[in-house]
Amino acid sequence: MQANSLLAAVLMLSASLHGCGGGGGTNGGSGGGNPTAAPGIKTKAAQSGAVIVSMASTTASAAIYYTVDGSTPNPSSPRYQAPFLVASNLTLKAIAIAGSTPSTVTSQAFSSNIPSGTLVWSDEFSNSNGAIAQPDPTIWTYDTGNSGFGNNELETYCAWGSSAAPCSTANPSEFVGTDGYLHIVAQQASASAYTSARLKSQGLFSFQYGRLEFRAMVPEAQGFWPAAWLMGNNIATVNWPACGEQDVLERVNAAGHPDWNAGSIHGAGFTGGNLGTKYNLPSGQTAAQWHIYGMIWSPGSVKYYVDDPTLPYASFMPSSLSGLSGAVWPFDAGQSDFIILNLAIGGSWPGSPNGTTPFPSEMLVDYVRIYTN
Numbered sequence: 001m002q003a004n005s006l007l008a009a010v011l012m013l014s015a016s017l018h019g020c021g022g023g024g025g026t027n028g029g030s031g032g033g034n035p036t037a038a039p040g041i042k043t044k045a046a047q048s049g050a051v052i053v054s055m056a057s058t059t060a061s062a063a064i065y066y067t068v069d070g071s072t073p074n075p076s077s078p079r080y081q082a083p084f085l086v087a088s089n090l091t092l093k094a095i096a097i098a099g100s101t102p103s104t105v106t107s108q109a110f111s112s113n114i115p116s117g118t119l120v121w122s123d124e125f126s127n128s129n130g131a132i133a134q135p136d137p138t139i140w141t142y143d144t145g146n147s148g149f150g151n152n153e154l155e156t157y158c159a160w161g162s163s164a165a166p167c168s169t170a171n172p173s174e175f176v177g178t179d180g181y182l183h184i185v186a187q188q189a190s191a192s193a194y195t196s197a198r199l200k201s202q203g204l205f206s207f208q209y210g211r212l213e214f215r216a217m218v219p220e221a222q223g224f225w226p227a228a229w230l231m232g233n234n235i236a237t238v239n240w241p242a243c244g245e246q247d248v249l250e251r252v253n254a255a256g257h258p259d260w261n262a263g264s265i266h267g268a269g270f271t272g273g274n275l276g277t278k279y280n281l282p283s284g285q286t287a288a289q290w291h292i293y294g295m296i297w298s299p300g301s302v303k304y305y306v307d308d309p310t311l312p313y314a315s316f317m318p319s320s321l322s323g324l325s326g327a328v329w330p331f332d333a334g335q336s337d338f339i340i341l342n343l344a345i346g347g348s349w350p351g352s353p354n355g356t357t358p359f360p361s362e363m364l365v366d367y368v369r370i371y372t373n
Contacts, residue, residue: 144159214293
């Protein structure tokens with residue numbers, strides 16, 4: 001989210017492999033008798049031949065570093081933080097390091113030749129249970145609490161199943177409805193207590209490159225701040241904003257604002273205040289209606305669109321950082337990003353709710369989809 005957003009996790013687009021079905025890979029590299037166990041590579045099917053890759057070493061506390069361009073990994077390579085999407089041809093190489101002792105190299109080739117524009121991963125928020133359901137726990141976890149999240153937000157974010165006041169299992173802040181939508185619910189628990197939810201795929205799913213879409217309907221009233229965005233998996237090691245942030249949907253509903261969406265990027269030496277663009281919805285349309293909020297992430301480029309991917313309203317690239325002292329483009333450093341969905345209440349940007357703000361109010365998400373570029 002704008003200015004001081006927090007968060008992070010892992011993923012990358014590229015797909016179908018030799019030996020689909022998981023398991024190891026081939027070990028090659030230096031070090032006979034090395035005590036650090038080489039990483040094991042496992043895969044599970046995504047969609048259309050794409051796979052989700054996870055890695056682990058049996059050596060306790062070993063850090064895993066990897067590359068996807070065929071080069072030999074080292075401690076300066078991206079560090080594995082979470083499962084990531086593979087939907088293109090590539091060679092994954094990884095090492096594990098415990099202390100100063102590296103393992104041998106594990107390598108696995110992926111070759112799928114998935115056509116451009118193919119749907120390779122999605123959460124459709126399907127629910128045929130006849131009752132509200134938990135968002136898929138293999139994809140989504142939560143940020144919780146009332147720290148203000150760097151933006152002076154007013155809400156307490158509640159995880160699914162939390163009964164710690166002001167959270168309530170009787171009035172959940174997030175659920176998948178029988179209508180097939182994810183519901184993120186802003187509620188006023190008392191005169192001074194608000195609750196909502198912030199879902200994230202951090203540690204569970206991530207990706208790098210591709211076309212990402214959120215189909216969403218957001219509330220429009222004073223003090224609401226719905227958002228759909230990404231942060232780099234390496235946030236735990238480099239912190240924000242060096243990890244990078246891509247804001248696909250931000251709708252600040254302060255009084256008097258027209259119907260617009262803000263698309264921006266953040267990184268070391270720059271924020272959305274430097275590199276952000278507002279898209280005005282066509283006359284007669286509102287953010288309270290269904291819209292598709294999309295991002296096209298390619299090497300050297302991040303583009304945003306609403307409803308039509310052939311008509312991006314914002315395009316950012318490394319040259320966009322020209323003239324910004326100390327600015328570093330973080331989106332091609334090999335790290336995957338994780339996804340965040342939230343409905344903030346109050347904060348430095350939208351201001352506080354007032355007597356016109358209706359509670360409860362909902363942000364609805366029909367799906368989250370990733371396509372190949």
